[in-house]
Amino acid sequence: MTPPPPPPPPQPVRLTISSTPAHLPVVRAALESFCEVAGLNERESGCVVLAVDEALTNVIRHAYHGQHDKPIEVSLATVSQPSGQQTLEIYLRDWGTQVAPEQIRSRDLSDVRPGGLGVHIIRNCMDEVSYCHVPEGGTCLRLTKRITGKASR
Amino acid sequence: MPATDKTNHRKGQPVTDTTNPIRGIEWAGEDHRVAVVEAQGDIDLRRSSRFQEELLALPDEHPREIVLDLSNVPYMDSSGVASLVKLLARLRRDKVPLKLTGLRPRVRSVFEITRLDTIFDIRATVKEALES
Numbered sequence: 078m079t080p081p082p083p084p085p086p087p088q089p090v091r092l093t094i095s096s097t098p099a100h101l102p103v104v105r106a107a108l109e110s111f112c113e114v115a116g117l118n119e120r121e122s123g124c125v126v127l128a129v130d131e132a133l134t135n136v137i138r139h140a141y142h143g144q145h146d147k148p149i150e151v152s153l154a155t156v157s158q159p160s161g162q163q164t165l166e167i168y169l170r171d172w173g174t175q176v177a178p179e180q181i182r183s184r185d186l187s188d189v190r191p192g193g194l195g196v197h198i199i200r201n202c203m204d205e206v207s208y209c210h211v212p213e214g215g216t217c218l219r220l221t222k223r224i225t226g227k228a229s230r
Numbered sequence: 231m232p233a234t235d236k237t238n239h240r241k242g243q244p245v246t247d248t249t250n251p252i253r254g255i256e257w258a259g260e261d262h263r264v265a266v267v268e269a270q271g272d273i274d275l276r277r278s279s280r281f282q283e284e285l286l287a288l289p290d291e292h293p294r295e296i297v298l299d300l301s302n303v304p305y306m307d308s309s310g311v312a313s314l315v316k317l318l319a320r321l322r323r324d325k326v327p328l329k330l331t332g333l334r335p336r337v338r339s340v341f342e343i344t345r346l347d348t349i350f351d352i353r354a355t356v357k358e359a360l361e362s
Contacts, residue, residue, distance in 0.1 A: 098275040105305070123336045127343075130307055134275045194308035194344050201343050 140173025301332025
């Protein structure tokens with residue numbers, strides 16, 4: 078059993094794209110702008126853009142098996158945590174094949190070989206990563222990044 | 231060396247799916263057997279299979295060394311990096327050195343996150359790679 082999907086934060090920016098790789102640069106550009114408005118520095122923005130791009134690539138490849146006409150919903154929001162910490166919250170929702178969350182894991186990087194790097198990148202770039210199956214079908218991925226407000230070096 | 235202008239191409243213009251991720255190959259070194267390969271544009275799911283196809287054809291040209299210039303690659307995802315790992319494995323088998331140059335900060339960060347920056351020979355510029 079996976080936990081129920083968390084409610085999306087209030088007033089998110091929502092993008093609905095088709096599962097075509099041609100839409101990836103569109104999301105990257107939108108995300109870049111959102112990160113800038115949210116106050117992430119250059120390095121943090123780069124990490125978030127990379128993580129979301131990798132996650133969308135996984136959805137296209139594994140949830141939709143390369144089909145290009147399926148929906149993916151991307152929700153972006155900034156949230157004030159009870160601690161006062163500002164976070165960037167990103168939800169990716171698909172309606173494709175569900176993969177067991179325990180199967181979505183990083184691999185040993187000392188084994189130098191192509192493939193399997195996407196999950197490692199996502200987990201390394203984001204502060205929190207959680208997957209859940211939606212009872213109506215598909216998967217919700219929640220990615221969280223703390224906003225430090227510190228300038229890049 | 232061919233008289234190609236490498237300074238003013240495509241700047242500010244979007245790179246479409248149909249653009250070859252490999253802009254060109256020049257042959258350097260006294261014996262003209264060092265392949266200086268210039269990549270271009272974002273390397274993501276749209277273009278990584280073409281990128282890989284072009285890269286894995288390079289050993290067929292029998293270079294004694296390959297210098298891959300990534301200075302015109304603003305973005306690369308893990309599928310692009312995976313293509314480079316495949317090329318590296320193939321070249322190591324043939325004992326052909328591979329040097330990567332001109333990595334922009336965002337591209338470099340992908341190598342750092344995946345710890346492949348310690349596996350690849352990364353140089354600042356093509357000039358430095360050719361002189362090393």
